Structure formats: structure tokens, C-alpha cells
Amino acid sequence: MGSEKLPFLLVVIIQAIYAWMFILTKAALDAGLNPFVLLFYRQAIASVVLFPITVITNWRTSFNFSFKVLLKIFMLSLVGITIGLNASHIGLELTSETVGSAAFNAIPVITFFLAFLMRMETLNIRKSHGIAKAAGVVLCLAGVGLIAFYMGPRIPPLNHHKLFHPKSSTSGHSDSKVHSSGTWIKGTFLLLFANVAWSLWLVMQGFILEEFPSKLLLTTIQCFFSTLQSFIVAIAFERDFSKWKIGFDVRLLGVIYCALCNAGISWYLQAWCLQVKGPVFVAMSNPLCILFTVISSVLILGVPVSLGSVLGGILTIAGLYCVLWGKSRERKILMASDENSDNQNSEHVVIIGESLS
Structure with missing residues (x-):
């Protein structure tokens, strides 16, 4: 029974890690990083x-790196990591950690939509599973729109002592900037753009993994390329190296936590869950991220949460489950049709054998 419950426990831990990634990233940005x-x-x-x-894992394995493959990985890093994460960080800076975790639920839906445009997925609106997938895309877009254009009343925190204190308005990270409707809308659509980049990154990885079997080596090369790319971008936008210094505060905590979250614990836990339970199981746990973020904001961080973010998150969650249900239903129908065709073929072989005898 313990081994059966382990995947459920691990996805809870993974989503809690992601929730605090949004929280600590937001705190580091508010602190002036x-x-x-x-x-x-x-x-x-x-x-x-x-x-x-x-190196330890693959030191006995030899790989052939052609220029074409390395160029593909370079572009993959540029789209999914350098562009996607930069857009995500700026969007998070202009909104809140709750909006970031709510928009996170849209990634599986956007990935499906991109895969459909690339003819990697089908959409038959005459069938119930096709209607569910189409409705999921619509609900997801409606959720993002609600987050962007409706803030609504703010849910007051139960803890009135903020865990992380942002710098004063002179640093450009005041509450007025976050609460401005113009910057809020801009930040929400930057998060949406980041999700599109990540979804495109996931689809592109499927093609590259066909000719590059080592997932760990692929991830390491992507991190190396994105380090070079992000350094060029950072030095272009921030040439004052005195602002690159970080002390032993929330900025250092946010950097280290995000790095370990990407390349450490959560990566291995997620890979294990994908291998044991499949991608649908992992994707269905995504809504836990916004739940943990809201709870942490209200109970621990002392940060109010806007009603529009919560309602928009609920719509994106509903859209996610519609797409996942449609995918699951479509898979069952295909499996049933394959079994029927196999049974018909076996019956046909038996009839031929009887006629020959």
C-alpha cells in the first residue's frame, strides 16, 4: 500500500515546491533583484x-554531437528557458505569486492547442471528448482574461505580519506598481506569453528526444546554453554591476531555491512520477500549486489575494480538467477500437483456418 500511495505523496511535494518557487521568486524581485x-x-x-x-551518470556512454543537434538545443533553450523564464519573471514582478501559479495551470492546455496546430493532436467536435477539449481551451482563455481584467476585492490575510518585506518605492517595486491596472494586465499577458513559450518548449523537446535519448544530458546542455544566453540579456539590461551583488537575504534564498527546484529535487521526483503514473497523472496535480500559493499567502506571508486571481485560477483549473478528461476519453475509445479490430482479425483467421480444413 505504501508504494501505491507514494506517487500521490510525491506530486503533492512537487506542487508545494513549485508554489514556493513562485513565492520566493516574487519576494526576490520585490527585494530589488x-x-x-x-x-x-x-x-x-x-x-x-x-x-x-x-558526468557521473553518463561517463561510460558516448554521444555524437552534430552541429545541427546542438543548434536545435540552443534554440530550445532560447525559447523555453531564456525567453520563457525572463517573461515569467517580469510578469511575476508586475503581478503576484498567485497570478503566476494560476497561469501555471494553463500550460497543459496551451501545449495541447499548439500540438493541435502542429497536427500532433486531433479535435473532433462531433464527439464528447472533442467538445471537452475545445471547452477546456475556451475556459483556460477565459480564466486568463479574468485574471488580467478583473482584480475585484482583495481577500485579507489572516497573518498581518509580512514574512518578506519589499524595498521602498524608490527601488521601483512599490505596491502601487503592482496594483496598477495597466501593469497588472501587462504582467498577466507576459505570464501567458511565458506559458506559450514553455508549451512550445515541451512540444519541441518531443522531437529532439527522438534523436537525443539522454534526458539528463539534454537538460544539462540546455542549462549551459541558457546560462550564456541569460548572461548576455542581463548585461544588456543591467550594466551596473553593483546591482548584481546579493547578500544573505531573500534574494540569495530565491536564487538558490529556484536553481535547486529546476535542477534538483522536483526534477527527479517529477521524472519518477512520469515514469510510474504517466504525464496525465502529473498534470492533474497542477491545481495544487495555486492552492498552496493562496494558503501560503493568506496564512504565512501576510499578503492579500485578489478575488479575480482566485476565480481566474478556478477557470483555468476547470479548463485543464476538461482537456485531460477529453484526452482520457479519447484514449479509451482508441484502445477499445484497437481491441475490437484485433478480435475481428483473430476471428477472420479462425474462419479461414476452418474453411481450409
Whole structure:
């Protein structure tokens, strides 16, 4: 029974890790850390952590690196990590950790939509599973729209002592900036753009893994390329190296936690759950992320949560489950049709055998 419950426990831990990734990233940004510098630091630490693990794991295996394959991985890193995470950090800086975790639920839906445009997925609106998948995409877009254009009343925190104290307005991270409707809308759509980049990154990885079998080595190379790319972006937008310094505060905590979250515990736990239970099981746990984020904001962080973020998160969760249900229903129908065709073929063989005898 313990082994059967272990995947359920692990996905809870994974989503809690992701929730605190949004929280600590937001805290580091509010403390004055440049979002581009944050990405460079986290990818550099991730590369340092992954490199020895990759060498120890694959030192007996030989790989042929063609220029074409390396170029594909370079572009993959550029789209999914450098562009996607930079957009996510800026969007998180302009909104809140709750919005970031709510938008996180849209990734499986956007991935399905991109796969449909690339003809990797089917959508038959005459069938119940096709209607469910189409409704999921609509609900997801409605949730993002609600988060962007409706803030509503704010749910007051039960803890009135903030765990992380942002810098004053002179640093450009005041509450007025976050609460401005213009920056809020801009930040929400930057998060949506980041999700599109991540979804495209997931789809592109499927093609590359066909000719590059080592997932760990692929991740390490991506971290290395994204470190170089993010350094170029960071130095282009922040040339004052005095602002690159971070002390022993929430900025350092956010950088180290995000790096370990990407390349450490959560990566291995998620890979294990994917192997044991499959991607649908892991995707269905995504809504736990916004639940943990809201609970942490209200009970621990002392940060109010807008009603629009919660309602938008509920709509994106509903859209996620519609798409997942449609995918599951479609898979069952295909499996049933394959079994029927196999039975018909076996009956046909028996009839031929009887006629010959």
C-alpha cells in the first residue's frame, strides 16, 4: 500500500515546491533583484549542480554531437528557458505569486492547442471528448482574461505580519506598481506569453528526444546554453554591476531555491512520477500549486489575494480538467477500437483456418 500511495505523496511535494518557487521568486524581485540577473544566477547554479551529476551518470556512454543537434538545443533553450523564464519573471514582478501559479495551470492546455496546430493532436467536435477539449481551451482563455481584467476585492490575510518585506518605492517595486491596472494586465499577458513559450518548449523537446535519448544530458546542455544566453540579456539590461551583488537575504534564498527546484529535487521526483503514473497523472496535480500559493499567502506571508486571481485560477483549473478528461476519453475509445479490430482479425483467421480444413 505504501508504494501505491507514494506517487500521490510525491506530486503533492512537487506542487508545494513549485508554489514556493513562485513565492520566493516574487519576494526576490520585490527585494530589488533584477529579473534578468535572477535568471542568469539560477541557471548558472543549475548548470553547476547538474554537470557533475551528468558526468557521473553518463561517463561510460558516448554521444555524437552534430552541429545541427546542438543548434536545435540552443534554440530550445532560447525559447523555453531564456525567453520563457525572463517573461515569467517580469510578469511575476508586475503581478503576484498567485497570478503566476494560476497561469501555471494553463500550460497543459496551451501545449495541447499548439500540438493541435502542429497536427500532433486531433479535435473532433462531433464527439464528447472533442467538445471537452475545445471547452477546456475556451475556459483556460477565459480564466486568463479574468485574471488580467478583473482584480475585484482583495481577500485579507489572516497573518498581518509580512514574512518578506519589499524595498521602498524608490527601488521601483512599490505596491502601487503592482496594483496598477495597466501593469497588472501587462504582467498577466507576459505570464501567458511565458506559458506559450514553455508549451512550445515541451512540444519541441518531443522531437529532439527522438534523436537525443539522454534526458539528463539534454537538460544539462540546455542549462549551459541558457546560462550564456541569460548572461548576455542581463548585461544588456543591467550594466551596473553593483546591482548584481546579493547578500544573505531573500534574494540569495530565491536564487538558490529556484536553481535547486529546476535542477534538483522536483526534477527527479517529477521524472519518477512520469515514469510510474504517466504525464496525465502529473498534470492533474497542477491545481495544487495555486492552492498552496493562496494558503501560503493568506496564512504565512501576510499578503492579500485578489478575488479575480482566485476565480481566474478556478477557470483555468476547470479548463485543464476538461482537456485531460477529453484526452482520457479519447484514449479509451482508441484502445477499445484497437481491441475490437484485433478480435475481428483473430476471428477472420479462425474462419479461414476452418474453411481450409
